[in-house]
Amino acid sequence: MTEPSSRPLRPQADAGAYLGSEDEFAVETMPDGLQRDEVLDSMAEALDVLPADPGAERRVDGGASPNPASAQSQALDSGALDHTQVQELLYQALETEIGGQLVYEAAIACAQNDDLREEWGKYLAETRTHETTLRETFERIGLDAETDSPGRRVLRFKAAGLVESMERAAKDGGPVAAQLVAAECVVEAETKDHQNWELIGEVAKHLDGEMAAALAEAYAKVEEEEDQHLYHTMGWARELWIESLGMPAVLPPPEEEKKVTTAIGAARAKAGREDMLDEG
Ligand SMILES: [Fe+2]
Ligand SMILES: [Fe+2]
Numbered sequence: 325m326t327e328p329s330s331r332p333l334r335p336q337a338d339a340g341a342y343l344g345s346e347d348e349f350a351v352e353t354m355p356d357g358l359q360r361d362e363v364l365d366s367m368a369e370a371l372d373v374l375p376a377d378p379g380a381e382r383r384v385d386g387g388a389s390p391n392p393a394s395a396q397s398q399a400l401d402s403g404a405l406d407h408t409q410v411q412e413l414l415y416q417a418l419e420t421e422i423g424g425q426l427v428y429e430a431a432i433a434c435a436q437n438d439d440l441r442e443e444w445g446k447y448l449a450e451t452r453t454h455e456t457t458l459r460e461t462f463e464r465i466g467l468d469a470e471t472d473s474p475g476r477r478v479l480r481f482k483a484a485g486l487v488e489s490m491e492r493a494a495k496d497g498g499p500v501a502a503q504l505v506a507a508e509c510v511v512e513a514e515t516k517d518h519q520n521w522e523l524i525g526e527v528a529k530h531l532d533g534e535m536a537a538a539l540a541e542a543y544a545k546v547e548e549e550e551d552q553h554l555y556h557t558m559g560w561a562r563e564l565w566i567e568s569l570g571m572p573a574v575l576p577p578p579e580e581e582k583k584v585t586t587a588i589g590a591a592r593a594k595a596g597r598e599d600m601l602d603e604g
Contacts, residue, residue, distance in 0.1 A: 405530050412475055413527065414458070414467060417520040419476040420513070421455040423483025427513045430490040434506035436499050439576045440560055444510070447557075450549045451517075461542045465535050479516075486513060500568055507561035514554040521550045551585040558590065563597075574600045 428448035435441035462469045486509040493505035521543060528539035559577030567573035574581075578593035578600050 405527070410527055411467060412473055413520065413523055414462070415471060415473050416475045416479060417517075417524060418455065418458045418462070418469060419479040420517050420520055421451055421458060423479055423486075424451045424513050424517055425455070426483050427486050427509055430487045431506035431510050434490050434494055434499075434502040436503045437564070437575065440503075440507075440564075443556065443560075443576070443580065447510075447549075447553050450553070454517075454546050454549070457542050457545055461538050464538045483513070504561070504564055504568060507557060507564055510557045511554070511561050514550070514557055518550045518554040521546055548585050552583075555584045555587070555590040555593075556580045559584075559593065562594070572601050 425448060428444055428451060432441055432444050432448065435444060459469050490502060490506050490509055494502035497505070524539055525543040525547060528536050528543055531539065556577065556579045559579030563573040563575050563577045567575065574597050578584075578597050579590050581600070582589065582593045582596075584590045584593050
């Protein structure tokens, strides 16, 4: 673990937008033993890693307002890819899969519905396979899977926070509340996981050679499972909330019954839930 840096944090307005205010961030020692200053520093470093405007360096017009046509032509040129940021995406994808397993283990412990417990058990197994797929991909493209980054440290902190949220809900709120919190925590974790893989798929299209092939093959293996993890769990979170409010719920949710794998499919499934209730 690195020593806390003496480098000043970014201005409060920036850090606050991401972290909440200092007062809200009252826990001195985080769940995995990280010190608060260290975590704040990692987050500030991560914000530095992310370009404020990813297109700014690549624009040819250099103007204050983006030119969509020139931005698009630059983005389609694989030479314009920021390879350091591509590596950061892959490191974050690996860390998300590692943290996702901790999130699923805690969520399964909170599950009350048998179908949901079974579904999350399947997703946990798939998440373990995704970690393996990424480690094999790293080996193939010559990337060290153990290289740490500020972004990875932030993701470890976030996973620990999700696990602690579920443990607190189980302790203070009881089983129904804990299951709802668990569904929301899985949605949060899977939103990041899903986006990582979407971006990996996009990056693969802008690369050539072995790296393009390695990323495209990994993406093809994982993509549909990530769609299910996110859209189906969003359905569970919604229907479990509806049930908790005393209204008729569709369980398992329509997204799972209809094996939804796209955002538009999820929207259709949600819109069709009333019909499923009528069919009963
Ligand atoms: Fe995954
Ligand atoms: Fe996932």
